[in-house]
Amino acid sequence: MEKNLAExxxxxxxxxxxxxxxxxxLNILLVLVGIALIxxxxxxxxxxxxxxxxxxRLTITILQVSVVGIIAVGVTQVIITSGIDLSAGSVxxxxxxxxxxxxxxxxxxxxxxxxFTDMPAIVPISVGIILGAIAGLINGALVAxxxxxPFIATLGxxxxxxxxxxxxxxxxxxxxxxxxxxxIGSGAWPVVVFIVVAIIFxxxxxxxxxxxxxxxxxxNMQAARVSGINVEAxxxxxxxxxxxxxxLAGIVTAARAQTAQSGMxxxxxxxxxxxxxIGGTSLAGGIGRITGTVIGVIILGVMSxxxxxxxxxxxxxxxxxxxxxxxxxxxxxxxxxxxxx
Amino acid sequence: MSDVxxxxxxxxxxxxxxxxxxxxxxxxxxxxDGAQFNLRSGSVHAVMGENGAGKSTLxxxxxxxxxxxxxxxxxxxxxxxxxxxxxxxxxxxxxxxQELNLMASMTxxxxxxxxxxxRNAFGFIDHKKMNRITNDLLQRLRINVRAxxxxxxxxxxxxxxxxxxxxxxxxxxxxxxxxxxxxLTDREVSHLFEIIRELRTEGxxxxxxxxxxxxxxxxxxxxxxxxxxxxxxxxSASTISRDEIIRRMVGREVLQMFPKEDVELxxxxxxxxxxxxxxxxxNVSFDLRAGEILGMAGLIGSGRSNVAEALFGxxxxxxxxxxxxxxxxxxxxxxDAIAHGMAFLxxxxxxxxxxxxxxxxxxxxxxxxxxxxxxxxxxxxxxVAVDCAEMARRLRIKMTGLNVSIQxxxxxxxxxxxxxxxxLTAPRILILDEPTKGIDVGAxxxxxxxxxxxxxxxxxxxxxxxxxxxxxxxxxxxxxxxxGKVTGILPRSDATQVAVMELASR
Ligand SMILES: Nc1ncnc2c1ncn2[C@@H]1O[C@H](COP(=O)(O)OP(=O)(O)OP(=O)(O)O)[C@@H](O)[C@H]1O
Ligand SMILES: [Mg+2]
Numbered sequence: 141m142e143k144n145l146a147e148x149x150x151x152x153x154x155x156x157x158x159x160x161x162x163x164x165x166l167n168i169l170l171v172l173v174g175i176a177l178i179x180x181x182x183x184x185x186x187x188x189x190x191x192x193x194x195x196x197r198l199t200i201t202i203l204q205v206s207v208v209g210i211i212a213v214g215v216t217q218v219i220i221t222s223g224i225d226l227s228a229g230s231v232x233x234x235x236x237x238x239x240x241x242x243x244x245x246x247x248x249x250x251x252x253x254x255x256f257t258d259m260p261a262i263v264p265i266s267v268g269i270i271l272g273a274i275a276g277l278i279n280g281a282l283v284a285x286x287x288x289x290p291f292i293a294t295l296g297x298x299x300x301x302x303x304x305x306x307x308x309x310x311x312x313x314x315x316x317x318x319x320x321x322x323x324i325g326s327g328a329w330p331v332v333v334f335i336v337v338a339i340i341f342x343x344x345x346x347x348x349x350x351x352x353x354x355x356x357x358x359x360n361m362q363a364a365r366v367s368g369i370n371v372e373a374x375x376x377x378x379x380x381x382x383x384x385x386x387x388l389a390g391i392v393t394a395a396r397a398q399t400a401q402s403g404m405x406x407x408x409x410x411x412x413x414x415x416x417x418i419g420g421t422s423l424a425g426g427i428g429r430i431t432g433t434v435i436g437v438i439i440l441g442v443m444s445x446x447x448x449x450x451x452x453x454x455x456x457x458x459x460x461x462x463x464x465x466x467x468x469x470x471x472x473x474x475x476x477x478x479x480x481x
Numbered sequence: 482m483s484d485v486x487x488x489x490x491x492x493x494x495x496x497x498x499x500x501x502x503x504x505x506x507x508x509x510x511x512x513x514d515g516a517q518f519n520l521r522s523g524s525v526h527a528v529m530g531e532n533g534a535g536k537s538t539l540x541x542x543x544x545x546x547x548x549x550x551x552x553x554x555x556x557x558x559x560x561x562x563x564x565x566x567x568x569x570x571x572x573x574x575x576x577x578x579q580e581l582n583l584m585a586s587m588t589x590x591x592x593x594x595x596x597x598x599x600r601n602a603f604g605f606i607d608h609k610k611m612n613r614i615t616n617d618l619l620q621r622l623r624i625n626v627r628a629x630x631x632x633x634x635x636x637x638x639x640x641x642x643x644x645x646x647x648x649x650x651x652x653x654x655x656x657x658x659x660x661x662x663x664x665l666t667d668r669e670v671s672h673l674f675e676i677i678r679e680l681r682t683e684g685x686x687x688x689x690x691x692x693x694x695x696x697x698x699x700x701x702x703x704x705x706x707x708x709x710x711x712x713x714x715x716x717s718a719s720t721i722s723r724d725e726i727i728r729r730m731v732g733r734e735v736l737q738m739f740p741k742e743d744v745e746l747x748x749x750x751x752x753x754x755x756x757x758x759x760x761x762x763x764n765v766s767f768d769l770r771a772g773e774i775l776g777m778a779g780l781i782g783s784g785r786s787n788v789a790e791a792l793f794g795x796x797x798x799x800x801x802x803x804x805x806x807x808x809x810x811x812x813x814x815x816x817d818a819i820a821h822g823m824a825f826l827x828x829x830x831x832x833x834x835x836x837x838x839x840x841x842x843x844x845x846x847x848x849x850x851x852x853x854x855x856x857x858x859x860x861x862x863x864x865v866a867v868d869c870a871e872m873a874r875r876l877r878i879k880m881t882g883l884n885v886s887i888q889x890x891x892x893x894x895x896x897x898x899x900x901x902x903x904x905l906t907a908p909r910i911l912i913l914d915e916p917t918k919g920i921d922v923g924a925x926x927x928x929x930x931x932x933x934x935x936x937x938x939x940x941x942x943x944x945x946x947x948x949x950x951x952x953x954x955x956x957x958x959x960x961x962x963x964x965g966k967v968t969g970i971l972p973r974s975d976a977t978q979v980a981v982m983e984l985a986s987r
Contacts, residue, residue, distance in 0.1 A: 348858045349850050356847050359836035366795060366833045367848040367902070368819035426838030 168435050179446035191449055205441035206334035210389040212412035213341050214382030216433045219416055221378050222358040222425025223290035227297035228386040231275045232405030233305040235390030239268035240314040240400035248316025261320040268391040269384055276383015280376035305402040315399040325395030342430035358425030415440055418468040497522040497686040498655050503552035505538055509881045512538040513710045520686040527689045527701035529730055531921040532893025533879035535710040536690050537579055540657045544576035545569030575653035577644050579660045579892040580831045585633040590615035593647045622646055622676055637664045637829050638781035657688040663918040666781050666947040674700050692921050694723050706730055731923045742933045747771030750941040751910050756801030761787045762965035774942040776956030778981050783962040785945045789912045793818045793825040819851050822909035826916055834899045835887050842883040844898050845869045849905040872901040877924055892919045912943045961985050
């Protein structure tokens with residue numbers, strides 16, 4: 141069999157074998173453009189300003205959602221396996237606190253660990269990422285080996301990690317961080333981190349075995365197992381990566397704020413899930429792409445920045461956000477039902 | 482169509498269901514075009530055609546699952562619209578689907594009476610009554626399962642019988658059966674036929690789809706043939722020959738059974754000693770040589786699939802020894818088995834086969850990615866796509882492209898994708914559980930050919946099939962099981978239908 145196949149000259153697959161389909165992100169991209177244009181029009185009508193022709197606003201828009209974006213890249217992968225990760229926001233707070241505690245400058249007189257001040261930035265960064273990975277590892281082990289439903293396992297982690305971040309300093313913020321550390325949060329660096337992370341995992345999901353297995357597990361766990369995928373080990377990997385990215389997000393958050401507080405990252409996990417779902421990731425598993433999630437993240441950013449621009453009350457923002465999330469899930473359910481025929 | 486004996490058109494008064502000029506299009510595919518179908522009461526009407534001919538699509542239209550793009554439906558002379566499956570049920574059309582649709586964690590009774598459970602005075606489900614009427618139903622149909630047993634504990638065949646009981650319980654005038662026997666052995670098939678004959682005597686109309694020619698000729702009164710979404714002809718079953726049906730179905734000459742090739746047998750590749758799985762099978766021992774095809778026969782519940790699952794690590798055995806090429810190996814999970822060059826096509830393509838959210842390419846490559854087509858974690862997309870395209874061509878998968886979702890394929894074509902999945906791994910030991918389930922007559926011989934050539938190239942094959950002719954035709958030796966025990970291993974020369982049945986029912 142193999143020989144027969146190998147004997148065939150290696151021709152490119154015939155065009156007939158790959159029927160052209162419009163990119164799946166087209167719809168959601170149009171939604172993004174539509175929202176932006178609505179703001180643009182309303183801007184001219186109500187306050188006589190352009191929404192889009194303002195580079196500073198656009199930069200801030202993206203900057204504000206980069207942290208959620210970094211998390212969403214991990215959460216998307218978890219959702220593709222037909223799981224969920226509710227712990228990301230709390231892990232951000234936990235890693236921000238603990239990383240910041242080893243990123244303090246000696247000029248700061250109330251350093252938490254006076255013996256560990258002025259560390260090179262690599263130390264707090266590694267601490268944050270490793271800590272996030274451990275949290276993810278625990279999530280993954282609970283889901284894969286203890287067979288606890290992902291919702292419950294990560295809910296537990298959500299509560300516990302938030303608790304740790306409060307306990308760590310008894311509620312006190314951690315300030316006086318080194319310039320080397322806060323550099324990662326300065327200027328547009330958070331956006332760069334977000335984009336790099338998105339590209340890495342876009343490639344990983346699309347072109348590597350890791351990605352193919354992730355989709356297969358989400359599509360049919362039993363079939364994936366019989367096809368020789370070590371489902372448990374792979375799930376642990378996916379949750380650990382999500383935790384690692386939450387850890388990275390925690391570092392960026394602390395660096396950007398130049399301080400760490402236990403109340404950081406509240407509801408980030410929900411924004412991340414919303415971004416993934418708006419971007420076309422199916423909660424039923426097996427479907428989803430990082431490009432969609434990135435657009436979903438930008439939609440969230442544009443929405444809130446547009447409301448600020450129009451000086452709309454924050455309450456309305458949340459209401460509209462809620463409506464958009466439900467609309468996205470409705471479309472997802474509808475799409476699934478039609479697909480199944 | 483003038484040269485054939487058309488079914489008597491004068492029996493107009495007994496017309497139960499009639500569909501005319503049906504057209505159904507899916508994105509990029511015309512599944513049906515100008516299809517017609519007439520079902521008389523008190524008759525069994527077989528629908529035949531190759532994989533992807535449009536049989537299931539037509540039935541789904543009759544059962545209210547799809548809406549036709551054009552054409553009309555009449556039930557007992559009255560034009561009807563069947564907008565949902567529930568609507569169709571209320572108007573008297575029930576359907577048994579090609580894929581099993583039972584809820585594994587619910588009991589047999591709950592599955593059968595779902596959405597119409599008997600209620601007590603307080604409006605709660607009356608479980609006692611439900612179990613009682615289920616037991617009555619099962620007893621009437623002589624189906625041997627417990628009403629209060631969970632479906633997950635049942636074999637695929639028993640689940641199929643539950644589906645049949647469920648469909649019968651609607652007491653509909655029209656009963657559509659889409660490949661009900663693809664998981665059944667001869668004994669259950671004749672049981673099903675008894676049920677069908679009773680329904681026919683009661684004046685019901687039964688639509689019967691199968692790729693098994695013997696069954697069609699035995700049970701049906703009329704046969705309608707479809708090809709590429711088009712209606713070809715309708716015949717009275719007593720006047721048309723097997724060859725004529727096939728000629729009309731495929732529009733070309735085909736081999737019906739692949740001739741067994743003589744293969745020089747090599748060394749023992751797989752050696753199984755005293756394999757046990759507590760409460761399921763015990764003391765299973767056999768040797769398998771390179772180039773050999775070992776058939777496994779037995780009734781439903783005899784444990785054939787369980788042995789296969791144990792060998793592959795799906796449910797690891799409780800004790801016993803497995804040796805591959807002389808080395809004792811531990812297989813605790815499927816990835817271990819694959820690492821040893823094994824491949825396993827499971828019998829339930831929906832539960833353990835298809836990755837329904839994904840496309841054909843992703844479905845076909847997934848097992849091979851364990852051992853081939855990757856370089857430092859990256860999938861070599863070009864070469865795997867070329868090989869998948871070639872595999873699809875050899876298996877004659879009817880599709881519009883490799884990037885089409887597997888859900889959009891017909892049942893038989895999904896099966897071919899799964900066969901392709903395992904052939905792509907270039908296995909040393911190939912275990913096939915009902916490989917030609919749902920595969921049409923034309924493609925069956927080609928799959929047999931592929932398996933034979935794999936054996937010829939030195940692989941060892943275990944072939945489980947509920948179709949005895951397939952087992953007898955393909956195998957060098959036939960292992961027969963009964964109630965979890967091996968009752969005999971017959972060499973090809975002694976493996977006759979009678980000898981095998983004798984061992985299988987002892
Ligand atoms: N939901 C769908 N979306 C797109 N195409 C579909 C869909 N369902 C069926 N098709 C296509 O319609 C054609 C007819 O399919 P159908 O399932 O009716 O075949 P069939 O005769 O039942 O074949 P089999 O013997 O393999 O079960 C096939 O080419 C199939 O790919
Ligand atoms: Mg079909």
